[in-house]
Amino acid sequence: MVIMGRKIFREKFHKVVMKKVIKACKQSYIKYAFCLISLLCVFPFQSKASSEDSVRISLLTCSPGSEIYALFGHTALRYQNMKTGMDVVFNYGMFDFHAPHFIWRYIKGETDYQLGVTDYFYFEQEYSERNSSVYQQTLNLLPEEKDALFQILQKNYLPENRVYRYNFFFDNCSTRPRDRVEECIKGKVTYTKNTSPLSFRDIVHEFTAGHDWAEFGIDLCLGSKADEIIDYRLKMFAPYYLKEALTGAKIKANDGKERMLVSNAEEIVHRSPNKKTVESSYPSPLLTAWVLFVLVLLITAYGYKKKKSYWGIDIVLFSMAGLAGCIIAFLVCFSQHPTVSPNYMLIVFHPLHLLYLPFMFWKAYKGKKDPYQLANLAVLTLFIVFFCLLPQKINLAVVPLALCLWIRSLNYVCLNYKRNK
Structure with missing residues (x-):
C-alpha cells in the first residue's frame, strides 16, 4: 500500500511539474530555464544502473531507550531503491498498549506484535529525538536475493500475515529480520560466534543495568530455565548480539563461493553526549x-x-x-x-x-x-x-x-x- 501510494504520487507530481515547464516555455526562456533547474533538483537524472547498484538493504540496530520495552534496543530492516527514491523501514516491533487485555495477554505469553512499514525519515527522527544511536549494516546480497527478500517482506506486510505471536526470547523484532534474511540467501550464513558462557538472564542483566526495579521484577518472573547456558544463535534475541554476530559473518553460496554478509557498517544516527538521561531517584x-x-x-x-x-x-x-x-x-x-x-x-x-x-x-x-x-x-x-x-x-x-x-x-x-x- 505504501509502495503503490508513492508511485501514484510521483506520477501525478511529474505531470504537474511538466505542465509548469511547458507553460514556462511559452512565456519566456528565463522561466523555462528556472523550472528546468528546479525539475532536475527534484528528480535528478536516473542512470541505467543495475539492481545491484540501485537497491540497498540494511540491518538497523538501535541503542536502548529508557522505557522498559526499549531497554534491550531494537532491530529493523531498511530498504532503499535509488531509482524510485523509495526509502522505507520494515519494523517487526510494532504493538499497541491500548489493545484489549494487553497486560493480561502479555503475562500469559499471548502477545501479538506486527510488522509495520514507515518512511526512513520518520524512523530516523523518532530515534534522534529519543537520543538513541542507530547503526546500519549494509547487507552484501545478490540482486536476486534482494528481490527475494523484498518480496518476502511485502508478503509479510499483507494484512493477513503482518500479525505474529511475539516471544521475547525466541521470536521477536531481532530474530524475525535475521530469519527473513536467511530465507532469501542462496546458501548458508556462518555467523561470528559469541562463545561466552551466557544465559538469557545474564544478557537481560546486561541491558537492565541501572534499572534495578525492572531487573528485580524480571528476576522474580523468570524461572531456572533462563539460567541455562545458551548458544550463539539464541543470544541473537538481543539486537546488539545480532549486530555483533553479523560483523564478520560470511555467506557460503551453493557453488562453494564465500562472501561477507555485511559490505559496509556505519553509525547513521548519533547519540548526543550533551543530553543527560534522567536517573531514577528511587532507592534500589x-x-x-x-x-x-x-x-x-x-x-x-x-x-x-x-x-x-x-x-x-x-x-x-x-x-x-x-x-x-x-x-x-x-x-x-x-x-x-x-x-x-x-x-x-x-x-x-x-x-x-x-x-x-x-x-x-x-x-x-x-x-x-x-x-x-x-x-x-x-x-x-x-x-x-x-x-x-x-x-x-x-x-x-x-x-x-x-x-x-x-x-x-x-x-x-x-x-x-x-x-x-
Missing part, C-alpha cells in the same frame, strides 16, 4: 529490602519484649508475599512463556501465605500452636542458608525479604512457646 530494591528488614526486626524485638505480636505487620508482609506468589504461580502454571517454569521463587513467595492468613490469625488469637508458622520457619531457614546452591540465580533483594517473613514466623513460634510455658 536491595536497599529498600534491607531497610524493611531492619524495621521489622526492631518492631519484632520490641513486641517480643512486650509479649505482643503486632498482627498488622504480618498482614502486610504475608499478604504481599502471597500476592507475589499468586503472580509467580500463575506464570508457572498457565503462561506460555518458555522460561518462567520451574521458578524457585515459590519457596519464598507462594499463594499459601495469602490463603492461610485468616487461619493464621485465628490460631494467634486463640493462642494455639500453628504448624504452618513452624513449617514456614523451617523452609525459609533452608532457603536462606542454601539459596546459592539452587539452579536459579536469586536476586539478592529477595534475601532480606525472606528474612522478614522468617523473623515473623520465628517471633510467633517463640511467643507461643513462651506463653504456653
Whole structure:
C-alpha cells in the first residue's frame, strides 16, 4: 500500500511539474530555464544502473531507550531503491498498549506484535529525538536475493500475515529480520560466534543495568530455565548480539563461493553526549529490602519484649508475599512463556501465605500452636542458608525479604512457646 501510494504520487507530481515547464516555455526562456533547474533538483537524472547498484538493504540496530520495552534496543530492516527514491523501514516491533487485555495477554505469553512499514525519515527522527544511536549494516546480497527478500517482506506486510505471536526470547523484532534474511540467501550464513558462557538472564542483566526495579521484577518472573547456558544463535534475541554476530559473518553460496554478509557498517544516527538521561531517584530494591528488614526486626524485638505480636505487620508482609506468589504461580502454571517454569521463587513467595492468613490469625488469637508458622520457619531457614546452591540465580533483594517473613514466623513460634510455658 505504501509502495503503490508513492508511485501514484510521483506520477501525478511529474505531470504537474511538466505542465509548469511547458507553460514556462511559452512565456519566456528565463522561466523555462528556472523550472528546468528546479525539475532536475527534484528528480535528478536516473542512470541505467543495475539492481545491484540501485537497491540497498540494511540491518538497523538501535541503542536502548529508557522505557522498559526499549531497554534491550531494537532491530529493523531498511530498504532503499535509488531509482524510485523509495526509502522505507520494515519494523517487526510494532504493538499497541491500548489493545484489549494487553497486560493480561502479555503475562500469559499471548502477545501479538506486527510488522509495520514507515518512511526512513520518520524512523530516523523518532530515534534522534529519543537520543538513541542507530547503526546500519549494509547487507552484501545478490540482486536476486534482494528481490527475494523484498518480496518476502511485502508478503509479510499483507494484512493477513503482518500479525505474529511475539516471544521475547525466541521470536521477536531481532530474530524475525535475521530469519527473513536467511530465507532469501542462496546458501548458508556462518555467523561470528559469541562463545561466552551466557544465559538469557545474564544478557537481560546486561541491558537492565541501572534499572534495578525492572531487573528485580524480571528476576522474580523468570524461572531456572533462563539460567541455562545458551548458544550463539539464541543470544541473537538481543539486537546488539545480532549486530555483533553479523560483523564478520560470511555467506557460503551453493557453488562453494564465500562472501561477507555485511559490505559496509556505519553509525547513521548519533547519540548526543550533551543530553543527560534522567536517573531514577528511587532507592534500589536491595536497599529498600534491607531497610524493611531492619524495621521489622526492631518492631519484632520490641513486641517480643512486650509479649505482643503486632498482627498488622504480618498482614502486610504475608499478604504481599502471597500476592507475589499468586503472580509467580500463575506464570508457572498457565503462561506460555518458555522460561518462567520451574521458578524457585515459590519457596519464598507462594499463594499459601495469602490463603492461610485468616487461619493464621485465628490460631494467634486463640493462642494455639500453628504448624504452618513452624513449617514456614523451617523452609525459609533452608532457603536462606542454601539459596546459592539452587539452579536459579536469586536476586539478592529477595534475601532480606525472606528474612522478614522468617523473623515473623520465628517471633510467633517463640511467643507461643513462651506463653504456653
